[in-house]
Amino acid sequence: MHWYLDVLKKYAVFQGRARRSEYWFFVLFNFIAIVLLSAVDYALGMSILAPLYVLATFLPSLAVAVRRFHDTGRSGWWVLISLVPVVGSIIFLIFMCIEGEAQANAYGANPKADVSSPVAA
Secondary structure (H helix, E strand, O other): OHHHHHHHHOOOOOOOOOOHHHHHHHHHHHHHHHHHHHHHHHHHOOOOHHHHHHHHOHHHHHHHHHHHHHHOOOOHHHHHHHHOOOHHHHHHHHHHHOOOOOOOEOOEOOOOOOOOOOOOO
16 A cells, blocks of 8 residues: 555655555555545446546556656656557557666666665764
């Protein structure tokens, strides 16, 4: 759950890098929320909660995808490839699944680096 909240805290932060787990847990919780809100909308006989939620989470979804591309060493502009029907979506999915660069790159330090290790004095 903290992955979801971390992405929301970085609402429109397009700089830096995002690990695969950060991206995919956000996608998972986002999907669950949309399904639940759609069920509530259906039960109430209206269609307002799910679309409002999708609108509210559009920017964080875009930002975490850009940061995910940064983790693989690619520009955030690669997000536009998802606009290409079928082939673009498949390529986008592949890039979201590949491991990020192990070393620091032009977009920042490796987010997977162990920050809990003691620092030598």
